[in-house]
Structures are given as C-alpha cells and as structure tokens.
Amino acid sequence: MTISVVVKPSSWRWNGAQAVSFHAKAEHGCVLQAVLTLLETLEEEESILVEAFIPTAHMVQPRSVPPPTTLAIRICAVVCRSRKDQPLLSKVVCGVGRADKPLKHQATVPQTLETSLRQWGLKDETQIAAIYMQIKQKAEAAMKAFMDMEAGLSAEQRGGHRAQTDIIGVDFLLSSEEQVLQLVALEMNSQLCLETCSIFESMGRVVGSPLGEVACPLVETMLRRAQCHLMEGKHVLVIGAGGVSKKFVWEAARDYGLKIHLVESDPNHFASQLVQTFIHYDTTDHKRDEEHAQHLLGLVQERGLHLDGCLSYWDDCMVLTALMCEGLGLRCSSPTAMRVAKQKSRTHLHLLRRRKEGARWPSAALYAVPCCHLESHADVERAASHINFPGVMKLEYGAGAVGVKLVEDAQQCHLHFDKISRDLQDDSDHPGIGLGWGNAMLLMEYVSGTEHDVDLVIYEGRMLGAFVSDNGPTRVPNFTETAACMPTCLPPDREAQLIRAAYQCCLGCGLTDGVFNVELKLTAAGPKLIEINPRMGGFYLRDWIQEIYGADIMLASVMVACGVAPILPARSRPRTHLVGVMCLVSQHLQALKSTASLEALQALHERGVIRLNLLDDELVSSEYEEPYCNVACASSSRQEACLKLLGICQVLGIDSLHYPVTHFLSHFK
Ligand SMILES: Nc1ncnc2c1ncn2[C@@H]1O[C@H](COP(=O)(O)OP(=O)(O)O)[C@@H](O)[C@H]1O
Ligand SMILES: [Mg+2]
Structure with missing residues (x-):
C-alpha cells in the first residue's frame, strides 16, 4: 500500500493523542471514516486537516547491507524567544521509527541529529552541518511568523496583558525532491518537542552531556521579563x-x-x-x-x-x-567604602593594610600597588624617594585619564605637579573629573602588562555577575584609551584571576552592594589593581555587555539600589565579539568633519556596519581631552571583527600614522 493521505486533528488538546492516521489514496471510505470519527469529538475552534503524505527521502544503502524496513526520521526543534524578540533555536533532537505509521514523539527514543543522519547513510560532515543550519533557519522563521501574527492581536486575543508565546517546537521530516534533500515542517507544537528534548538531556546526564540547553534561552527570557516587571x-x-x-x-x-x-x-x-x-x-x-x-x-x-x-x-x-542612601535607609555600599574607592591612593593603601588580616587567601593586598598621596612639592620629593621609577602621576579623584602622566624621575614629577596645579584647579577647569574634591595628586609605581576592565555586580557581598574586557596599548605618555575588545582574549585561568582580584578588591574596600568597574593590569605575576570606579562601567561598556551577554548593568544597578537581587544570564556563551577604537578630536578632527561626520557614523550604525557609542557632542580639542566617540565592529570571530574595524578606520580616516589602529589592535589575538 502506498500511503498518500494524512488525517489529523488540530489544537493543543490533541497533543500526544493517537489521533493521526495514514491512508492510501484509493481508500476513500477509510479517509471518510477517519474524518467522521474525529468530527464527532471536535470542540469549538478545533478542526481537521486532510493533507498529502510526505515520504521520508530514501538513502541509497550499500549493497551488502540487507534492505532495512523503511524508516522515517522525525526532527524536533525547540525555538525560544530571546533578547529583543529574536527567535533562537535552542535544541534539535530526532526520533526514528517505521515510515508507514505516524511517528509519535512518545514512541521514539530521542537521539542527536548527527547520529540519526549517519545511521541513515549521510556521512559527510559539511552536509550534516548544512542540514542543521537549514533546520535552524526554518524553525526560527516559523517562530518569527508566529510572533508577527501575535503582534497583530489584541491583548485579549493573545490571552491577557503581556501574554505572548515564548517557546515553540517545530517538527520536520527530511523529504527529497529530484534527488535534493528537503526539510518539510510538519507541525508546530507547544510542549511535545520540549518534552522530547528534556528527556534527551536527562538521558545524557549519565554520560556527561550538557544539561539545560533546551530551556536556557526560555528561562533567560522569563527571568528578564520578570525582572522588568518587578522594576x-x-x-x-x-x-x-x-x-x-x-x-x-x-x-x-x-x-x-x-x-x-x-x-x-x-x-x-x-x-x-x-x-x-x-x-x-x-x-x-x-x-x-x-x-x-x-x-x-x-x-x-x-x-x-x-x-x-x-x-x-x-x-x-x-x-x-551613599550618604543619601544612608539617610533614606536604602541599599548601597557605605559612604566610607565609597570614599575609599573614590580616592585612588586611599584604595591601594587601604588594601595594603588588609595584608595583616590574612583571613581570605589570596589577600586583596596582593593586588595593591605602592603609591603616595601628593599635595605639595615636599610630598613629591618624599614620594620620589619611596617609589620605584618609572611611575605614573595622576589626580587622586580623577577620571577619563585626564592629567595622567608617565614619569621617569623626580624632576619630571615636580614639573607635572606644577603643570596640573596650574591648569586644573577646580571643577570649572574641567567638569566631571573629580576636581570638586580638589586637585591633589598621587604617584604610583608603573605596572606593566595588559589592561583590563572587570565590571562586577555585587549584592549583599555576593558576586552576581562579572564581565571582563581588554584594552589595547594606551597612547603614551598620557594613557588615553585607544582600543578595546570583548569578550576577553585571555585564557580562562587568567580571566578567573582578574575576576577574583576585582571582586576581592571591591569587598576589601567595603563595596558590598552595587555595580562596579574595576580597572586592572595583568602582569606576569598576576593581576594588579589600577583603580576602582564604584559605579557602572563607562564609555561603551553597558552597551557592549548587553549586546554580548544579554545583561543590562544599568538595570542591574537600579535593581541593587531597590533591594532586588538581579539574576544575570549565564555568561558562558557570548553572542558576538566586539572590537572598538576611540576617536579623539585632537587626532580625528578632519575625519569627524568629513568622512566620519556624526551623520555618516550614525548612518553606518543604523546599517549595522559599526556599533557607535557617542561620548561627547562638541568637536572642540583641548590639551586634557576625553574621547569623542567609540567606533566598534562585531563579528562571530574576534579576528574578523579586528579586520572589519581596521578596514572601516582606514576608509573613514580614523587610522593614521599618528593614530595607528593596527598597533592599537595588536593585543587582541
Ligand atoms: N600604576 C600604573 N601603571 C600603569 N599604568 C597606569 C597606572 N596608573 C594608571 N595607569 C594608566 O592610566 C590610565 C588612567 O588611570 P586611572 O587611574 O584609571 O585614572 P582615571 O580615573 O582617570 O581613569 C589607566 O587606564 C592606565 O592605562
Ligand atoms: Mg580609569
């Protein structure tokens, strides 16, 4: 008998019921009988589908193998709604069974797509990968169609305020047309595929297969929505x-x-x-x-x-x-902790003193760097005899690397001290870089190595999230930031050292609640602290962390402040690699007025060619400058992101002899 007609009921109520039947075309009576039997039991809004049977493609088996009973493969794909309403395939598993009977989810033991295709005679890895990609595309497109349809419905039609579909299963068969394999979607369901995939995962547990992949994006979406709702x-x-x-x-x-x-x-x-x-x-x-x-x-x-x-x-x-929170009885780190973090030399000296406590190993004192507070030339003289050169001089309460300078000897220290005392006296000389606290300085030993930011979310002293990024070589002698990349290029053990160091430095200063940006250098002998910014990371960091990890540190800051512990997505799988460079008015004025004008940059951003973070809105150059904007490129590979960015910088005129982007990107290998 050649099967050619399928009779099946629709609606979720029929999930798993043995109600689908196959028939030969000639058996009109049987088809009619099957339809009539189903009709009897239909409820409101349910229906019956009579459709053409789709046969599974035949694989040519080697002659020596006895001809098997014809088997069909049912491919189960689970798609979740992820960030920004993007459909995301989370898992694919297969079931194999006789082709002449409906292949129920419950009647097969799940296995991987690869195993199923190999068994079936498909040995070529690239072909298997291509089929996977097709499944991903089609299943995600199915979810997208579903979401688009839902978007047009009223809240009542969708099932209530904020009701929406966050997960679907899509079933496929592999058919063939003129010798070409074709994926055919059989149905979308709400739970059968999810159950099948979950069984697959729980079976795999005993052999150490990854757990939780199926539902991970769904859970992330649920948690994100729940947290937004709470806030x-x-x-x-x-x-x-x-x-x-x-x-x-x-x-x-x-x-x-x-x-x-x-x-x-x-x-x-x-x-x-x-x-x-x-x-x-x-x-x-x-x-x-x-x-x-x-x-x-x-x-x-x-x-x-x-x-x-x-x-x-x-x-x-x-x-x-912090003082306000104390007065209002709201959650924050203590004013003392904030003061320690805010003043650079105090941070280091405070951590150095913790050496004696020794309860936690390694001690946070390990990460501190020798430094001296400077308010007068006498302080400079004393500091210069205590600190090993080269050193770095900077403003105690500074920000944006304004006034930071590499110094080789005592004389250079005196000169720089004079210069800063003259140029940067109070907030009006350069708003927003801490001059409201005065212009005291510090001399610190120079730390060599690569530079990194660790952005931490800490709640009641517990670390709930940590995101590491890398910085390229700074421009000497003033240390302005040039290039950055995220995720880090470091191997996991080095990344872990940085996260541990950042966390211990925060706790060591008493920063127990909040979102913190810790700047460190990684030397051959482990991490060394540069400074702690006791607030969310600046520049592009919030944007990048959100894009790469799906975590919003801006919202996390609000949640901590409101006394709600944020739950951040598992940071294991970065979605993309970002590599960016800073544009400076002093270096790029020509470009920023022509090839890289704000309009041009914004247009490139809109088209997804670059990722633009605007940091200033005035094209005025000054001696103590901060970056004007950050231009970044994304790619699934870091190397490709670097190449894209370099190309863009050359075309836009950001790359030049005096601003060698290749050099700035050279650390990101
Ligand atoms: N001790 C040091 N050794 C090496 N580089 C340093 C040192 N201190 C500062 N720098 C460099 O100067 C930059 C700015 O210094 P930082 O303390 O972060 O000041 P700001 O608050 O202005 O950002 C750092 O990002 C780093 O590149
Ligand atoms: Mg800094």
Whole structure:
C-alpha cells in the first residue's frame, strides 16, 4: 500500500493523542471514516486537516547491507524567544521509527541529529552541518511568523496583558525532491518537542552531556521579563545626570517604566526634560557632600517622594549617593567604602593594610600597588624617594585619564605637579573629573602588562555577575584609551584571576552592594589593581555587555539600589565579539568633519556596519581631552571583527600614522 493521505486533528488538546492516521489514496471510505470519527469529538475552534503524505527521502544503502524496513526520521526543534524578540533555536533532537505509521514523539527514543543522519547513510560532515543550519533557519522563521501574527492581536486575543508565546517546537521530516534533500515542517507544537528534548538531556546526564540547553534561552527570557516587571514603576532618585555619554540612561529608564527623580547641578541639563521630576541642586563642591546630603534629604521630604532606590552613574556623585542612601535607609555600599574607592591612593593603601588580616587567601593586598598621596612639592620629593621609577602621576579623584602622566624621575614629577596645579584647579577647569574634591595628586609605581576592565555586580557581598574586557596599548605618555575588545582574549585561568582580584578588591574596600568597574593590569605575576570606579562601567561598556551577554548593568544597578537581587544570564556563551577604537578630536578632527561626520557614523550604525557609542557632542580639542566617540565592529570571530574595524578606520580616516589602529589592535589575538 502506498500511503498518500494524512488525517489529523488540530489544537493543543490533541497533543500526544493517537489521533493521526495514514491512508492510501484509493481508500476513500477509510479517509471518510477517519474524518467522521474525529468530527464527532471536535470542540469549538478545533478542526481537521486532510493533507498529502510526505515520504521520508530514501538513502541509497550499500549493497551488502540487507534492505532495512523503511524508516522515517522525525526532527524536533525547540525555538525560544530571546533578547529583543529574536527567535533562537535552542535544541534539535530526532526520533526514528517505521515510515508507514505516524511517528509519535512518545514512541521514539530521542537521539542527536548527527547520529540519526549517519545511521541513515549521510556521512559527510559539511552536509550534516548544512542540514542543521537549514533546520535552524526554518524553525526560527516559523517562530518569527508566529510572533508577527501575535503582534497583530489584541491583548485579549493573545490571552491577557503581556501574554505572548515564548517557546515553540517545530517538527520536520527530511523529504527529497529530484534527488535534493528537503526539510518539510510538519507541525508546530507547544510542549511535545520540549518534552522530547528534556528527556534527551536527562538521558545524557549519565554520560556527561550538557544539561539545560533546551530551556536556557526560555528561562533567560522569563527571568528578564520578570525582572522588568518587578522594576516597572519604581521610584528612583538619581544623583547627577552626567554627560552625553550617559544619555542612554534616560531612554532606557523610560523604556523600563522607571520613575526617575533627578538631582543635578546644571539647571539647563538636557536630561531635565527626560525624567519624572527634576531637582536642581548644586553638588559640585564635593568637599561639602555631608551638607549636600542633609539639604537633599530635606528636599526629598518636602516633595513627599516615596523612593524605592537611590543611585548614581556618575563618578563624582558616588559618595553623596551613599550618604543619601544612608539617610533614606536604602541599599548601597557605605559612604566610607565609597570614599575609599573614590580616592585612588586611599584604595591601594587601604588594601595594603588588609595584608595583616590574612583571613581570605589570596589577600586583596596582593593586588595593591605602592603609591603616595601628593599635595605639595615636599610630598613629591618624599614620594620620589619611596617609589620605584618609572611611575605614573595622576589626580587622586580623577577620571577619563585626564592629567595622567608617565614619569621617569623626580624632576619630571615636580614639573607635572606644577603643570596640573596650574591648569586644573577646580571643577570649572574641567567638569566631571573629580576636581570638586580638589586637585591633589598621587604617584604610583608603573605596572606593566595588559589592561583590563572587570565590571562586577555585587549584592549583599555576593558576586552576581562579572564581565571582563581588554584594552589595547594606551597612547603614551598620557594613557588615553585607544582600543578595546570583548569578550576577553585571555585564557580562562587568567580571566578567573582578574575576576577574583576585582571582586576581592571591591569587598576589601567595603563595596558590598552595587555595580562596579574595576580597572586592572595583568602582569606576569598576576593581576594588579589600577583603580576602582564604584559605579557602572563607562564609555561603551553597558552597551557592549548587553549586546554580548544579554545583561543590562544599568538595570542591574537600579535593581541593587531597590533591594532586588538581579539574576544575570549565564555568561558562558557570548553572542558576538566586539572590537572598538576611540576617536579623539585632537587626532580625528578632519575625519569627524568629513568622512566620519556624526551623520555618516550614525548612518553606518543604523546599517549595522559599526556599533557607535557617542561620548561627547562638541568637536572642540583641548590639551586634557576625553574621547569623542567609540567606533566598534562585531563579528562571530574576534579576528574578523579586528579586520572589519581596521578596514572601516582606514576608509573613514580614523587610522593614521599618528593614530595607528593596527598597533592599537595588536593585543587582541
Ligand atoms: N600604576 C600604573 N601603571 C600603569 N599604568 C597606569 C597606572 N596608573 C594608571 N595607569 C594608566 O592610566 C590610565 C588612567 O588611570 P586611572 O587611574 O584609571 O585614572 P582615571 O580615573 O582617570 O581613569 C589607566 O587606564 C592606565 O592605562
Ligand atoms: Mg580609569
């Protein structure tokens, strides 16, 4: 008998019921009988499908093998809704059974696609990989079609407010047309494929196969949605609006449904228009943070604000934020911890003192670097006799590498001390780099090695997430950042050393709650601390971490501040590699006015050619400059991302003799 007709009921109620039947075309009576029997049992909105039977393709078997009973392979694919509503294939397994009977999920023992195809006679690896890619494409397209359809439905039609399909199973058969293998989708279901894949995973446990792959993207999606739901409508006091580089915060806050009450010194700050309430209050003189906190607490009370959290993304405002949290009884690291972290030499000396405690091994003191606080030429003289040269001189409360300089001897130290004392006196000389605390400096021993950032999420002293990125060689003698890449190029043991060091340094300073950006260098003898920024990482970091790992450290900061422990996606599988370079007005003014104009860069960003992070909005060059923007390229391989970026930089005129991008990317191997 040649089967050619299939009769099957539709709707989820029939899942797993033995209701599908196969028939020969000539057997009209049987087909009719099958349909009538089903019709009797149908409920509202259910239906019956009579369709053509799709035969499994025949493989030519070697002659010596006795002809097998014809077998069919059923391919089960699970697709989850992942970040930004992207469908993502999470697992494929197969079931093999007789071709002349409906192949039930429950009637087969699941096995891999590869095993099934090999058994069936397909030996070529590239062909197997190609079939997998086809399954991925088609299954994801099926999910996409489903999501598009749902997007057009009302909340009621979808099943309620925020109801949506986050996971589907798609079943395929391998058929052939004119000798070409063809994947044919048989049905979409809500749970049979998921169950099959779960059985497969639990069977694999005894032989050490990976666990949890099927549901991982689904669970991540559920957790992301649940956390957004928890944060929606929270009232958050934000201290300090920061600059253009923090513009995304206000847009993201609106998308999350946060109610932001912003305290800011500049009454005309652009963010004043983007928040729930704007509180103008001048905080620039940070030596009076205690006083500011008292005033602000009064203002909060006057306005009757009921706050769920209080935080800042701006380096200068971290101590004030901690004081406010203390006054409001909200979660944050202590003001003392923030002060220790904020002042660079104090951080190191504090960690060095912890050597004696010795309870935790290795001690956080291992990561500290000898340094001296400088307020006068006498301090400089004393420091120069204590510290081994070369050294690095920098502002105690500085940021953005402004005023940082490599020094070779005492004389250079005196000269640089003079220069900074003259050029950078208070906040108005260079807003936002900590001059509101004064312009004291420090001399620190130079640490050689590669430079890295570790962005940490810490809650009640527990590390909930850590993201490592690499920096290229800085421009000497001023140490401005040039290139970066993420995920790190380091082998896992080195990456682990950095994460451990960053975490211990934070805990060592008392930073128990918050999102922190720790800068370290990795020397031949392990990690050494450069500085701790007791806030979310700056520049492109939030954007990149979100793109690569699906974790939003901006939201994580809000969650910690509101006393909700964030759950971040397992960081195992990076989605892409990003490599970027900084553009500087001093180096790229010509390009930024022509080939790499803001419009041109934005257009390239829109087209997905580059990933642009704008850090400033003025094309003015100054001696103590900070980067204007970061231009990055993404690829599934780091090497390819580097090549793409280099090409772009050459075309745009970012690469030059004085700004050798090849050199800046040379560490990323
Ligand atoms: N002790 C040091 N050894 C080597 N390089 C250093 C040292 N201190 C600072 N640097 C370099 O200078 C850069 C800026 O210094 P940092 O302390 O991070 O100041 P800022 O707060 O301005 O970012 C660092 O990223 C690093 O490249
Ligand atoms: Mg720094």
